[in-house]
Amino acid sequence: MTKSSDRLITPNRRSVLKTLGVAGAATALPLWARYTHAQTAEPIRIGFQKHATGIGAAYGRWYERTSVAAVEKINAEGGINGRMVELVTEDDGTDPKRGAEVLEKFANQSNCDIAFGTLFSHVVIGSAPRAGELKLPYFVVSEGHHVASGMLNRWTLQPGITDVKSQIQAMAPFITDTLGKKVTMIFPDFAFGYDHRDNLTPAIEKAGGEVLAQIAIPPTETSFTKYFPKIPRDTEVIYHVMVGPAVLTFVKELGEFFGPSAPQLFGFIDSLEAVDMSSPGLEFLDGSYFWEGNPRYLQPDAPDYVKAYRDAVGIDANGASVSDPKDVSTSAHMFGCWETLHVIKAGMEASGYASTADRQKLVEAVEAMSEMEAGAAHPQGPKLFNGKTHQVFGQQYISKVEGGKLMVQHTASIDDTLYPDEVDYTSMSF
Amino acid sequence: MDFGPYLMLAMLEGAVMAAVLALTASGLSLVFGVMRVVNVAHGEFYMLGAVVAWFVAQHVGGGPAIGFVAALILAPLLVGGLAALADMTILKRIDYDPERTIVATIGLLYVIQQVALMTYGPNAQPVEPPFNQRIALPWLEWGDGGLAIYFPWGLSTTSYKLFVIIAAVAVILAVWLLMSRSKAGLIMRATQLDGEMATAFGIPVERVYAAVFGIGAGLAALAGVLIVPIQQAHYLMGGDALLLSFIVVIIGGLGSLPGTIVAAVLIGMSDGIISVFFSPTLAKIIATLLVALVLVFRPQGLFGARAR
Numbered sequence A: 001m002t003k004s005s006d007r008l009i010t011p012n013r014r015s016v017l018k019t020l021g022v023a024g025a026a027t028a029l030p031l032w033a034r035y036t037h038a039q040t041a042e043p044i045r046i047g048f049q050k051h052a053t054g055i056g057a058a059y060g061r062w063y064e065r066t067s068v069a070a071v072e073k074i075n076a077e078g079g080i081n082g083r084m085v086e087l088v089t090e091d092d093g094t095d096p097k098r099g100a101e102v103l104e105k106f107a108n109q110s111n112c113d114i115a116f117g118t119l120f121s122h123v124v125i126g127s128a129p130r131a132g133e134l135k136l137p138y139f140v141v142s143e144g145h146h147v148a149s150g151m152l153n154r155w156t157l158q159p160g161i162t163d164v165k166s167q168i169q170a171m172a173p174f175i176t177d178t179l180g181k182k183v184t185m186i187f188p189d190f191a192f193g194y195d196h197r198d199n200l201t202p203a204i205e206k207a208g209g210e211v212l213a214q215i216a217i218p219p220t221e222t223s224f225t226k227y228f229p230k231i232p233r234d235t236e237v238i239y240h241v242m243v244g245p246a247v248l249t250f251v252k253e254l255g256e257f258f259g260p261s262a263p264q265l266f267g268f269i270d271s272l273e274a275v276d277m278s279s280p281g282l283e284f285l286d287g288s289y290f291w292e293g294n295p296r297y298l299q300p301d302a303p304d305y306v307k308a309y310r311d312a313v314g315i316d317a318n319g320a321s322v323s324d325p326k327d328v329s330t331s332a333h334m335f336g337c338w339e340t341l342h343v344i345k346a347g348m349e350a351s352g353y354a355s356t357a358d359r360q361k362l363v364e365a366v367e368a369m370s371e372m373e374a375g376a377a378h379p380q381g382p383k384l385f386n387g388k389t390h391q392v393f394g395q396q397y398i399s400k401v402e403g404g405k406l407m408v409q410h411t412a413s414i415d416d417t418l419y420p421d422e423v424d425y426t427s428m429s430f
Numbered sequence B: 001m002d003f004g005p006y007l008m009l010a011m012l013e014g015a016v017m018a019a020v021l022a023l024t025a026s027g028l029s030l031v032f033g034v035m036r037v038v039n040v041a042h043g044e045f046y047m048l049g050a051v052v053a054w055f056v057a058q059h060v061g062g063g064p065a066i067g068f069v070a071a072l073i074l075a076p077l078l079v080g081g082l083a084a085l086a087d088m089t090i091l092k093r094i095d096y097d098p099e100r101t102i103v104a105t106i107g108l109l110y111v112i113q114q115v116a117l118m119t120y121g122p123n124a125q126p127v128e129p130p131f132n133q134r135i136a137l138p139w140l141e142w143g144d145g146g147l148a149i150y151f152p153w154g155l156s157t158t159s160y161k162l163f164v165i166i167a168a169v170a171v172i173l174a175v176w177l178l179m180s181r182s183k184a185g186l187i188m189r190a191t192q193l194d195g196e197m198a199t200a201f202g203i204p205v206e207r208v209y210a211a212v213f214g215i216g217a218g219l220a221a222l223a224g225v226l227i228v229p230i231q232q233a234h235y236l237m238g239g240d241a242l243l244l245s246f247i248v249v250i251i252g253g254l255g256s257l258p259g260t261i262v263a264a265v266l267i268g269m270s271d272g273i274i275s276v277f278f279s280p281t282l283a284k285i286i287a288t289l290l291v292a293l294v295l296v297f298r299p300q301g302l303f304g305a306r307a308r
Helices: A002-009 A013-027 A057-076 A096-108 A121-134 A164-179 A191-206 A225-230 A247-258 A304-313 A331-351 A356-367 B003-035 B042-059 B063-094 B098-119 B159-181 B183-193 B195-200 B205-227 B238-252 B257-277 B280-297
Strands: A044-050 A085-091 A114-116 A182-188 A210-217 A237-240 A264-268 A289-292 A324-328 A383-386 A391-394 A396-402 A405-412 B134-136 B139-143 B146-150 B156-158
Touching: A044 A057, A044 A096, A044 A331, A057 A085, A057 A304, A057 A331, A085 A096, A096 A114, A096 A121, A114 A331, A121 A191, A164 A191, A164 A237, A164 A264, A164 A289, A164 A396, A164 A405, A182 A191, A191 A210, A210 A225, A225 A247, A225 B003, A225 B257, A237 A247, A247 B156, A289 A331, A289 A405, A304 A331, A331 A356, B003 B042, B003 B139, B003 B159, B003 B183, B003 B205, B003 B238, B003 B257, B042 B063, B042 B098, B042 B205, B042 B238, B063 B098, B063 B205, B098 B238, B156 B159, B159 B183, B159 B205, B159 B257, B183 B195, B183 B205, B195 B205, B205 B238, B238 B257, B238 B280, B257 B280
Parallel strands: A044 A085, A044 A114, A182 A210, A182 A237, A237 A264, A264 A289
Antiparallel strands: A289 A396, A383 A391, A396 A405, B134 B156, B139 B146
């Protein structure tokens, strides 16, 4: 024992050389990393919980590209409070257990100021309690209702993307008015799907329709035909929302099951995020409707800030990567990363954020926000943030598949998406 | 949906599953039968087959049919070759010791899976089927005017799914002919019965082992190629295939080809029917329970011979 502890404190030639090497490498860093006019030379570190592998991989890839583009823009405009921003990316494997470990790593090993960027609701729900314990501001881009439902804690916020409950509420009148009154829903059998299950039925009933059946499908399922006979005969509209690597199979088998006599289809674009609309088997979706958080295809009337945002992220008019037209983006969700990072910037500037000691001030500053104007920081549209529920509200888009492209038919206003508060996080202690 | 057409749809789905399962499991069963090796990496060979099929389809021009046929030939050969190589470089070196081969094949599983993740990536990729017509199926009904034919809503299959069933039957027949009617099959059976005696008669047992391991993996890869136009290629798809293959092989009796086929049909059909009428989770529960019952009451499996 004594011997080993001796060794620990006695520097040998090799360790001295190593230290010198690290110091040498540090001097070679770009200028901004060593010195700025701010109180500290350190960059602001944003821990990015990335779904690099597992069922969320396609989302993770695009969340990263969008976040990197947003950070570049923020840094080019002078950073936050005079400090540069640095993304610290860790793979969470789209796995709740690993998600919590990743937050731990952000807080204790890589000295991150905040954590950010989680999409899949089970990972958010698995990670958020740890963020609360670590007192680490945790900005999720998840669209799940778990933030606004009061399930999480004061350290978890969702200021860049709207939640499922408000989305569904805004969609229901369109479904019953335009497509049909008798609805059957197909959803993934985990938290995100339950948000749809629990919120669609009351929303459809309020709009004068009826939900005939609710069909839950395990998120790891690979073949779907066996579920389709459960769709009641008198169904007028099928409401589908699926996620994961098998979504293409899902849509293809749905087409094969119904053939030419399909009911109306209304889907959440989650079923086809990152999937090329011209993939084999998707022809039968022509004429069907989708919710889109943000239009994938460049719309004819798009304002300049939308074009600037798309150029910065690197997507073409079809919503695919400019370098590979087969690499289709997750356009309806990834804008949330861009907007969240701009909210973080605004929050840090409002609170005069200087170090990890100011984390609480940052949360309070974001809670104090309300209206956000559409523009370079909010390309998806104007937003209304509710500091009590930690949830943002915004416009929703309904698009129709026309000739293999999604064209916006209807834009639901922010007012359509509002619902009474279910929680007041500001009354909770830090 | 009415009960009759519903059941028919369930059986069609089950038959596709049974066909793919029979191919995968017969590979696993062959390897165990001849070599007494439990190959935990078997599911990864299935995955590799699907991934290679996608790769070949991407790089061979001339329409989906040519790409698919090329994949059907190349994927089993490549994967089989890789498996034979793994046999010669790894399994042979540890003398096919049962415990150590299990650990070695677990290692192989992770190596293959991670290499697929690093090269092929985490996305699911589709392969276009060479042909895929939707076939609406008729159903008979007693109407006012006697027996009438009608087309129930949703009762349909595709020509490709029927092809998968036929192809699987053909391949399994070929495997059975190879094992029972050819000289190569005779050598394999001799090796299976008594390796030492086979060596004494001048059979190159080591080469037989490499070939069997390759054929087993090739069968799994072939199943992967057949399934990929229905599902999609994904680097984690081997897990379920491995589990179901083990269930089938244990129920059918390790090393027994007829037992494997019967068990594959049993598990595939029951999975199809139970998951259509009840839930897919219940189908898995029942399959696993069946394994437990077989292990308790008939440890050698339905068709297996008692250990000598």
